[in-house]
Amino acid sequence: MTYRAALHGIEAAMGVPLDLAEYVRAIVRGWWIVLVCAAAGLGGAAFVTSNSTPMYQGMVRFYVVSPAVTGQSALQSLELSRGKMASYASLVKSDAFIDKVVQVSGNGLTAEQTTDSVSASADSETLMLTVTVTQPDFDKARATVTAIAENFGSAVNELESGRTLPGGETVLNVVAGPAVLPGPVSPRVPLNLGLGILLGLAAGIVITVTRRLMDKSLRTPEEVELASGLPxxxxxxxxxxxxxxxxxxxxxxxxxxxxxxxxxxxxxxxxxxxxxxxxxxxxxxxxxxxxxxxxxxxxxxxxxxxxxxxxxxxxxxxxxxxxxxxxxxxxxxxxxxxxxxxxxxxxxxxxxxxxxxxxxxxxxxxxxxxxxxxxxxxxxxxxxxxxxxxxxxxxxxxxxxxxxxxxxxxxxxxxxxxxxxxxxxxxxxxxxxxxxxxxxxxxxxxxxxxxxxxxxxxxxxxxxxxxGLGRPFRPRSGPRPAEWAPIGGSTGQPVKHVARRR
CATH class of the missing domain: 3.40.50.300 (P-loop containing nucleotide triphosphate hydrolases)
Structure with missing residues (x-):
């Protein structure tokens, strides 16, 4: 290893000044502020989560099929189905269909409450229509999504009655659901607590960095020399x-x-x-x-x-x-x-x-x-x-x-x-x-x-x-064991020994 490489390695291990190093040091010095803010964020998230109403979500997914009739190609039938997807999504929240869902499900909700809890999304590429129901009550969510699954197909056929040729009625096949997730979808406890901690950490970092920016104390040799005007x-x-x-x-x-x-x-x-x-x-x-x-x-x-x-x-x-x-x-x-x-x-x-x-x-x-x-x-x-x-x-x-x-x-x-x-x-x-x-x-x-x-x-x-110039460090474990070296010669006299330290 060359001298430059060794020196660079030791400097890197001891911390070479970097562009953002001063801000990092400010955060380290204000670690207690960051910790308090993180704890406050966690506490706030826990409070909000504990006071939030659990929401349950039910889902049913339909596959829309418009069979081809005489004089119509399969491609034309496919394009016709794609064109109807947006209309079907709007039909789910129509007043007439919602009234029927309320009547059939017996969920005890008003039409307005049921409308607010229902949402629909249509994918014209896959011809999938997904309907979700979000309610604070598990049983009401299940009753509502079940009523939609059982009655939406007939509602579509009633809407298109007399507008299609015989054999060309749209078929809605239920491919998923109706089902309600066993646990609430919100509040998401781990996510909320994690976000609370992250927001607290971010607030703590902002506070410590702001304190450093507002700190007018002299910290570098250049600042001291400039402020005093002295060498x-x-x-x-x-x-x-x-x-x-x-x-x-x-x-x-x-x-x-x-x-x-x-x-x-x-x-x-x-x-x-x-x-x-x-x-x-x-x-x-x-x-x-x-x-x-x-x-x-x-x-x-x-x-x-x-x-x-x-x-x-x-x-x-x-x-x-x-x-x-x-x-x-x-x-x-x-x-x-x-x-x-x-x-x-x-x-x-x-x-x-x-x-x-x-x-x-x-x-x-x-x-x-x-x-x-x-x-x-x-x-x-x-x-x-x-x-x-x-x-x-x-x-x-x-x-x-x-x-x-x-x-x-x-x-x-x-x-x-x-x-x-x-x-x-x-x-x-x-x-x-x-x-x-x-x-x-x-x-x-x-x-x-x-x-x-x-x-x-x-x-x-x-x-x-x-x-290797100088010895700035001492062994932590004390002096090394002595080595015995003979002093004297071949004169035949008794040889004396002394302890010689390294």
Whole structure:
């Protein structure tokens, strides 16, 4: 198998983007809507069916024969019979014949009710005349169709009496019936229930697709870049680990897609033309819950793994969480330093990653905005700049508070994280205006929680798998059994053995 064929096969298995793929994903995401609509359609069909009156159908079929008379060929007789078929079909519902059927059958129906229940169809090619009777009562349907079968031939002969030559009377032979189906022909329970489910499914699909069309949230990297007017620095794929505790981000192995995205973000920040100095940057988002803390941890870890002394600063002074998320012992931090209660050295903590230190938010202050507005923040950040190569400030969301904007005014650059399918263009633009209110601008955007079909590095990751570069997967069953290999030689000394892992 060639490299291209293998790569194409893996992409096909993981889902290559197709023209209607977004609508399919919308339907999958709204599966509960489709399910509810299908159940509603089934319930509606069941209700209508249960309240419908059962209808029974009787049928009798005649074969029309007009014998040839003297001086008339068989073909002429056949054409004559064909010409009469439409008249015979009309005769079945004539007032005179219906009155006779009502009188003979004793079905207890009026002439009008009997007329409504009778229908006739004529086939001039086969000379077959089919009469059907549909009634809500089985016995009345049988009595009516039996009366038609027994009296229609005589009614035809009476109509043609004196108009045909002797021996040329039309003969109507009963070839099927009279009979009534044992079960009702309507309502058709399986058909009605099936149609109800199909209509419900169709309604559910229409609703989910309409919701997607009306959804103005930003979902693709192109939409985020266009709405913000800023360069897109990274596409972070969705990860279950990143959606849980933040400490899991620090544990992700180097071959993962998250680590690949973090390295991509690190490279783009280092070479961003609008950010010549990226020593102190802040990471924020338009609203809360978009993954700014996770992104800050990923970038901080990537810089630390590159050998740079990195400090991660939590600036969520109102709702500190970092200490609990990554399992740090001290709860004092930035707010205590800004208030002048503690020196910076006393609040710096080590993490599980070499070269990565952190300062948590600290004690929740009464006036967090006032702490961030003062000169103390600028002095503390300058002190951090002298001690560390990289300082990343994990700021709160840009809306509805101004804390993130105040931080953005005193750092080298601001990165805005946008979670896939979370915020609209209007919300993002309004958040970016908060930065403009303090005479600063965002430097770039990062789209987070992107499905694998849209995440950057996916093709590169697949290429590594196909070509055998790197080992992104571990055996599920643990390490393989050890193989014993002799170490020593032919010196006659005792041979030692060690376990060598593959």
């Amino acid at each position: 897109l620095l990274a596409r972070i794929p969705y990860s279950h680990a990143a959606s849980g505790r933040a400490s899991r981000v620090l544990e992700k192995e180097a071959g993962s897609l998250l680590a690949e995205a973090a390295r991509r973000l690190r490279t783009n920040v280092d070479h961003l033309a609008s950010l010549p100095s990226a020593e102190v940057i802040t990471i924020t988002s338009a609203t809360s819950g978009e993954g700014k803390t996770t992104t800050a941890l990923m970038l901080a870890k990537a810089w630390a793994e590159a050998g740079e002394r990195t400090l991660l600063v939590e600036a969520h002074l109102r709702m500190p969480r970092l200490a609990a998320d990554i399992g740090l012992g001290k709860s004092t931090g930035l707010s205590d330093v800004l208030a002048g209660h503690l020196p910076l050295d006393s609040v710096i903590q080590h993490t599980s990653v070499d070269g990565l230190h952190t300062v948590v938010a600290g004690t929740v202050p009464v006036n967090p905005t006032e702490l961030l507005r003062g000169l103390a923040l600028h002095r503390v950040l300058e002190e951090m700049r002298k001690r560390y190569t990289r300082v990343i400030v994990d700021a709160p969301a840009l809306q509805p508070l101004s804390d993130a904007a105040l931080i953005g005014a005193v750092v080298d650059g601001t990165l805005v994280v946008v979670r896939h399918g979370t915020v609209s263009t209007e919300v993002l633009k309004a958040a970016l205006k908060n930065l403009e209110s303090v005479n600063t601008q965002a430097t770039g955007v990062v789209i987070n929680a992107l499905p694998a079909r849209l995440s950057e590095g996916r093709r590169r990751f697949l290429r590594r798998v196909v070509t």
